[in-house]
Amino acid sequence: MTISVLSLATAYVFLLSLVLLAILKSEIGHGSKLVLIALSLGFYLWHYNALQQYPGWPADDSLPARFELISSYSVEPDLKNNEEGAIYIWIRDLDASRTVPRSYRLAYQKSLHRKVDDTLRKQREGERFVGSPVAGGTGARTSIEFEAVRRDTETHKSSIQ
Helix, strand or coil: CCHHHHHHHHHHHHHHHHHHHHHHHCCCCHHHHHHHHHHHHHHHHHHHHHHCCCCCCCECCCCCCCEEEEEEEEECCECCCCECCEEEEEEEECCCCCCCCEEEEEECCHHHHHHHHHHHHHHHCCCEEEEEECCCCECCECCEEEEEECEECCCCEECCC
8 A cells, every 4th residue: 555545544534533523522313423424434435445546556447348558567476475466557448538558457367477478578579469358257367368450561550549
């Protein structure tokens, strides 16, 4: 967890504490107090989860239907310390109107690690690929297929635009 997330969460807890104190000291009915307290705590949890989805932090959301792989970073599982591995990919959604890349976190799988590394190596050699999640991938166990895209040799543009 980053310092910025902790700072925002701490600031929000402070403000939430002030609101809860005001609710408890008010003269409204006990039922209304309980409802307001439950809503405040629920809103805090929603706020904390929303912070995790800001661009720049890896999303655990499902991958877009078609994307261009920009880069990746893989962390292999460490069984000695009971740490799960992860594959972080930086992609550009080809079907979205915004072209800003987004980072995604995928559960570590050796086959996916090899596939992503091979695709990046081939891209450095000049080939272009469009990625898409494989149907039937469940939750964090997403698999990806990469399809080579023909490059127009006259204009040196790929056909993934």
